[in-house]
Amino acid sequence: MNSKGNLGALVAAACQQHHGSLAIDAASDTVSYAQLLRTASALAARLEKLGVLNDEPVHVRVSNQPHDFAGLLGVWLAGCVAVPIHRTSPAAVTARILDKTQARFAVDVPHAFTGAQAVIERIGTTAPAPREQLDDAALIIFTSGSTGAPKGVVVTHHAFSAKLFSIDAMVHFRKTERTLLLLNITFSFGIWVSLLTLLGGGTIVLPEKFDPALLLAQLRGQTIHRVGVVPTMLRALLALVPAAGRNADAFACPDLRQILTGGEQLSDHLATQIEALFPNADLINIFGLTETSTCDFFQFPNYRRAKPASLGLPSSRVEYRVVDELQAPVAPGTIGELQLRSPYLMRGYLDEPQLTAAAFADTWFRTGDLATTTADGDVQLMGRQKELIVRGGNKVTPMEIEQAITLFEGVGAAMAVGAPDAILGERIHALVVPCAGNVLDVAALRAFLCLKLEKYKIPDFFYEADALPVGRTGKADRRELRSMVATGALRPLNRHVQ
Numbered sequence: 001m002n003s004k005g006n007l008g009a010l011v012a013a014a015c016q017q018h019h020g021s022l023a024i025d026a027a028s029d030t031v032s033y034a035q036l037l038r039t040a041s042a043l044a045a046r047l048e049k050l051g052v053l054n055d056e057p058v059h060v061r062v063s064n065q066p067h068d069f070a071g072l073l074g075v076w077l078a079g080c081v082a083v084p085i086h087r088t089s090p091a092a093v094t095a096r097i098l099d100k101t102q103a104r105f106a107v108d109v110p111h112a113f114t115g116a117q118a119v120i121e122r123i124g125t126t127a128p129a130p131r132e133q134l135d136d137a138a139l140i141i142f143t144s145g146s147t148g149a150p151k152g153v154v155v156t157h158h159a160f161s162a163k164l165f166s167i168d169a170m171v172h173f174r175k176t177e178r179t180l181l182l183l184n185i186t187f188s189f190g191i192w193v194s195l196l197t198l199l200g201g202g203t204i205v206l207p208e209k210f211d212p213a214l215l216l217a218q219l220r221g222q223t224i225h226r227v228g229v230v231p232t233m234l235r236a237l238l239a240l241v242p243a244a245g246r247n248a249d250a251f252a253c254p255d256l257r258q259i260l261t262g263g264e265q266l267s268d269h270l271a272t273q274i275e276a277l278f279p280n281a282d283l284i285n286i287f288g289l290t291e292t293s294t295c296d297f298f299q300f301p302n303y304r305r306a307k308p309a310s311l312g313l314p315s316s317r318v319e320y321r322v323v324d325e326l327q328a329p330v331a332p333g334t335i336g337e338l339q340l341r342s343p344y345l346m347r348g349y350l351d352e353p354q355l356t357a358a359a360f361a362d363t364w365f366r367t368g369d370l371a372t373t374t375a376d377g378d379v380q381l382m383g384r385q386k387e388l389i390v391r392g393g394n395k396v397t398p399m400e401i402e403q404a405i406t407l408f409e410g411v412g413a414a415m416a417v418g419a420p421d422a423i424l425g426e427r428i429h430a431l432v433v434p435c436a437g438n439v440l441d442v443a444a445l446r447a448f449l450c451l452k453l454e455k456y457k458i459p460d461f462f463y464e465a466d467a468l469p470v471g472r473t474g475k476a477d478r479r480e481l482r483s484m485v486a487t488g489a490l491r492p493l494n495r496h497v498q
Contacts, residue, residue: 005161007138008076011198012037018175018201025178026066026206028111033198036070043074043107046120050105053127054079055134059098059106062185063087064206067109069194071119072185075107076157081137083152084186092452093150097142100152100350102128133347140350141188141290143395150400152350153290155188163293163344164196166316170298171258171284173200177225178255180205180218182233188294189263189286193228212240219253219278227256230263230393234274235423241277253278262286262295263393264425265381268308275301287311287381291365293344296320297379310378311371318342320379322371327361330372335382338371339364387478389418391426394456398478401459404452405430408445410438415468416459417482429485430459433467440464442493461485461492 015023015037024031031039052058058080062068075082083101085094087108104124113119138157142150173179179197181204183190197204205224207214215237218224259274259281266285275283282301288294299312314320321329322336330336341364348356359366370382389396398416405414413433418426434440442462449458469484471477484490 005158006076007157007161007195008073010161011073011195012040012077014199014201021176021201022203023198024066024069024204024206026111027208029066029113031066031070033201036073036198039067039070039109039113040073040077043070043109043119044077047074047078047080047105047107050120050122051127052078052080052105053130055081055130055137056128057081057083057101057103057134057140059083059085059094059101059103059123061085061087061106061108064181064185064190065109065111066206067111067113068185069198069204070113071107071109076138081134081140083140083142084191085142086184086186086454089454090451093454096150097152098123100142100150101140102126104128131351133350137347139191141186141191143290151352151355154347154350155290155293156347159344159346160192160293163295163315164192164199166344167192167295168196168200169316170295170313171196171260173197173202173226175201177202177257178205178223179203180207180215180224180227182207182210182215183228183230187263188288188290189228189230192294193226193260197226212236216240219256223255224253225255226258226260228260231261231266231270232264232392232424234259234261234266234270235425238270238273238277239423254280256281259283260286262288264390266299268304271304271308285312289365289367291346291359292318292340292342293346296340296342307378309380310374311381315342318344321364322373322379323361332373332375335370335372338367338369338379338381340367341365387417389416389426389428391418391428391456392424396428396457401428401430401453401457404449404457405432405445407452408448410435410440411445412436413468415476415478415481417478417485419482419485427460428457429461429463429481431463431465431468431481431490433465440493462494463490464493465490 015033019034021033023033023036058075060071060082062084072082106121106123109119133154136156137154138160139155140152142152173196185191194204285299286295287297295315296318297311297314303312319341321339324330324336345365372380372382387398401416402414405411412435416430419429421427432440468476469480471480
């Protein structure tokens with residue numbers, strides 16, 4: 001537990017070094033490094049008194065509140081594995097995760113924590129059997145799977161801490177810098193941005209919520225050196241600012257040094273607009289996956305201007321290749337699957353040996369992304385091999401949505417696809433086939449789905465048909481539905497744009 005690469009030990013050491021400095025700055029509360037360590041240590045002691053085992057999964061409820069970081073740190077200091085779960089996740093989602101983890105305890109530190117409240121809830125009665133897969137594990141991050149069920153990505157302390165140092169060598173987090181955190185810490189992007197801020201002795205600034213107008217006001221009116229965003233947030237920000245009024249003087253943010261973005265495609269047009277609005281900040285586009293501990297490629301401003309289609313520079317010790325279906329490397333200019341190899345790869349999917357094996361080709365992780373290389377070795381993404389929908393930076397599998405829809409009474413079948421959207425990158429379109437004699441009540445269906453899925457997975461548009469579209473093979477075909485949506489062949493039952 002006290003090994004050099006343990007995230008708990010690393011953050012605790014930073015807390016001791018910067019004990020008098022401000023770690024978390026939120027509207028509801030502020031937390032010093034000393035307070036962060038004190039709360040986390042007390043939480044770890046309480047978990048140990050309850051009899052937690054080494055490498056035991058512990059759920060940590062988070063929603064970017066000031067004391068959520070003490071929850072993560074306390075679990076690590078107790079020698080356990082943190083499973084971050086958003087507080088607003090529907091009961092059905094948390095139940096599926098609990099079924100996977102078999103956790104006994106959930107940590108929930110209130111946003112107005114005084115030290116007196118109960119912060120540990122018993123959610124299971126039996127200690128989970130030891131799993132070799134969780135030896136030295138730091139995190140289990142749940143992400144949508146190709147089967148529609150959530151997959152628990154197991155990331156070790158050694159892999160994630162080593163990746164943090166690799167990231168820092170690229171982007172350079174500095175002492176006393178203030179990072180505006182808009183990214184959920186249920187996702188790896190938000191987690192690594194937060195941890196590097198703390199390890200560097202900086203301050204995490206927590207807004208009450210993401211609001212484009214508030215974001216712009218904070219960047220202009222407060223001391224903010226860095227912000228992490230998905231491109232959807234950048235599009236929303238630009239939509240707030242009339243094109244005629246976009247000039248560096250009107251929207252000067254003199255302290256802003258870096259805009260870190262990733263999670264979905266960043267167009268060259270959007271990047272150019274953001275750079276014009278924030279000329280003093282470096283816009284750094286990042287590509288990576290939860291399974292690789294994130295941040296495998298960095299597209300820095302000068303690199304992007306010279307090669308806008310390229311993913312950029314690979315992180316230290318990250319190898320890549322593009323291969324065909326037989327796992328043979330393809331020639332430059334030929335499309336294949338992008339695969340990655342590094343010391344930072346996941347241990348595997350929790351208790352899913354077959355899915356884990358399928359995710360690898362020997363020692364290479366199969367990203368599922370289609371790519372090509374140029375003659376000088378640059379990687380260019382060409383599309384997604386898998387059917388994932390990327391809505392506002394959140395990755396959603398169509399099957400997960402379809403399974404939830406078909407649980408609604410009177411529904412016989414469903415199909416979901418993503419379609420391009422100017423703000424969110426993609427919006428979710430769902431075709432529903434009612435059972436014979438049933439009339440679809442879209443409002444009731446939407447209310448039902450709110451109990452089954454996270455908000456960002458709820459379809460934006462619903463359509464009704466007598467049958468699912470089929471392709472030339474006679475099988476249900478998403479490409480046909482995507483084409484019907486694009487051409488307007490289907491009429492939405494309602495419009496519900498979030």
